[in-house]
Amino acid sequence: MDIALPAEGVFHNLVFVSIKKIYLMQAYKIMLGLWGVGQMMFRKYMAVVDDDVDVHNTSEVASGSKLGVDATKKPPGEGFKRPWPPLIKMDESVRLVLKEKQATTAKWKWRPVVVSGGALTDEFKNAPWEKIRDEIYKGHGA
Numbered sequence: 010m011d012i013a014l015p016a017e018g019v020f021h022n023l024v025f026v027s028i029k030k031i032y033l034m035q036a037y038k039i040m041l042g043l044w045g046v047g048q049m050m051f052r053k054y055m056a057v058v059d060d061d062v063d064v065h066n067t068s069e070v071a072s073g074s075k076l077g078v079d080a081t082k083k084p085p086g087e088g089f090k091r092p093w094p095p096l097i098k099m100d101e102s103v104r105l106v107l108k109e110k111q112a113t114t115a116k117w118k119w120r121p122v123v124v125s126g127g128a129l130t131d132e133f134k135n136a137p138w139e140k141i142r143d144e145i146y147k148g149h150g151a
Contacts, residue, residue, distance in 0.1 A: 010039075013064040024055045025064035 013025045028039055036057035043049045056070060063069050 011060075011064050012043075015065075015067045015070075017067055022053045024049070024052045025067075025070050026055065026057045027060050027062050027064045028057060029060040 010029075011027045015023055015025060017023060024043070026039060026043065028035060030036065039057055040055050043055065044052065058064065058070055
């Protein structure tokens with residue numbers, strides 16, 4: 010087994026692994042095993058190739074095989090035998106709570122203290138923090 014973290018993967022997002030495959034699904038087990046070891050969990054892409062491929066030569070790895078991810082829904086003809094679950098919908102009571110929270114926080118939008126030309130007006134130049142705070146939160150019940 011040999012491992013390489015190529016510069017093309019910015020040394021941390023891509024891992025090339027070569028193995029001498031001796032049983033079914035071995036590459037899959039190697040990937041899951043490596044993703045479970047320390048900081049390897051942060052790797053986003055892992056390509057496992059046969060042991061005759063030099064993982065330190067990116068061109069050789071790239072031309073050695075193809076990598077594809079099929080993220081489409083699988084019909085029964087592709088081995089998927091269970092029905093697809095129904096779409097998840099937000100409960101109406103949760104939707105109402107969120108709408109109420111959004112309405113409550115909307116009134117707290119930032120508004121600047123009276124500013125003229127990028128500086129505080131004379132009224133606020135030497136004002137204590139409490140006065141500036143009160144102006145910022147005026148009308149918000151704080």
